Amino acid sequence: MNYIIIPDLHGQYYKLLSLIKQFVKIENGIIKESKYKIILLGDFIDKGPKEEQIKLTEFIYNNLKQIYLVLGNHEEGSFKTLKGFDESNVLDFNKSLSPYYKNHFVPIAIDNPELKEIFYEIYSKMFRIIETEHIICTHSPCLIEHIKEGSSLVTKYSYPRKKDFKKEEDFINYMDKFILEITKDSEHSKLHFSGHLEIGQVIKNNNQIWLDTNSKVLLTIAVINEGNLLFYNEKGLDLNVFKENCPVKVKEFIFEKLKMG
Numbered sequence: 107m108n109y110i111i112i113p114d115l116h117g118q119y120y121k122l123l124s125l126i127k128q129f130v131k132i133e134n135g136i137i138k139e140s141k142y143k144i145i146l147l148g149d150f151i152d153k154g155p156k157e158e159q160i161k162l163t164e165f166i167y168n169n170l171k172q173i174y175l176v177l178g179n180h181e182e183g184s185f186k187t188l189k190g191f192d193e194s195n196v197l198d199f200n201k202s203l204s205p206y207y208k209n210h211f212v213p214i215a216i217d218n219p220e221l222k223e224i225f226y227e228i229y230s231k232m233f234r235i236i237e238t239e240h241i242i243c244t245h246s247p248c249l250i251e252h253i254k255e256g257s258s259l260v261t262k263y264s265y266p267r268k269k270d271f272k273k274e275e276d277f278i279n280y281m282d283k284f285i286l287e288i289t290k291d292s293e294h295s296k297l298h299f300s301g302h303l304e305i306g307q308v309i310k311n312n313n314q315i316w317l318d319t320n321s322k323v324l325l326t327i328a329v330i331n332e333g334n335l336l337f338y339n340e341k342g343l344d345l346n347v348f349k350e351n352c353p354v355k356v357k358e359f360i361f362e363k364l365k366m367g
């Protein structure tokens with residue numbers, strides 16, 4: 107099977123189109139039958155422009171046959187917040203998970219009941235873990251134990267953000283330690299793909315691949331074609347992955363082109 111694996115889109119509908127049009131045909135908003143299955147690694151809502159969040163949600167809904175969905179913390183948080191709203195009809199800002207989720211998709215869906223129903227339908231088709239013969243996909247980078255246990259950490263492993271550090275250097279040092287800690291275990295041979303982190307680069311260590319979710323500039327996706335793993339952005343093949351952009355110590359881990367049986 108061939109896969110196109112796409113990290114956190116956060117409502118960037120047009121970016122998704124330019125990424126996947128390199129591999130699949132789209133006619134009247136429908137992805138035509140193709141040799142690729144598309145996997146979205148979660149967090150397709152929030153942050154992006156309102157109109158694009160709506161378009162992206164509708165596009166996913168219309169293409170559920172071609173798109174496999176991993177559950178992200180933004181979908182989970184928004185779903186719970188919306189359900190709370192359905193039950194009480196009053197959005198209680200103190201009771202819901204975090205004020206963060208109320209400033210994005212939630213108010214858009216409350217204003218648009220049809221969109222909310224579409225979102226619920228998509229949500230019912232999302233998985234915390236997608237596993238195939240060769241790959242495992244989770245929203246958040248996580249330890250193999252978390253996958254085995256089916257822990258909710260596969261969706262929302264938390265880590266400090268760049269803005270939590272005074273100096274960028276401190277953040278890089280922290281992330282280097284975090285990366286080594288979380289990727290230490292490579293007992294299984296499948297490639298493990300995840301998104302969720304906002305560190306502005308793709309990271310590979312052992313069998314784990316974390317796709318950059320800082321999609322404000324170029325968004326890098328992974329493409330598995332006939333057992334070859336390649337990386338693409340909107341402009342085409344991304345050859346800079348793992349060469350220039352990794353944190354200092356992570357550069358020690360050299361990326362080899364992966365062949366899967």
Ligand SMILES: [Mn+2]
Pocket residue numbers: 114149178179180245301302303
């Ligand atoms: Mn996330």
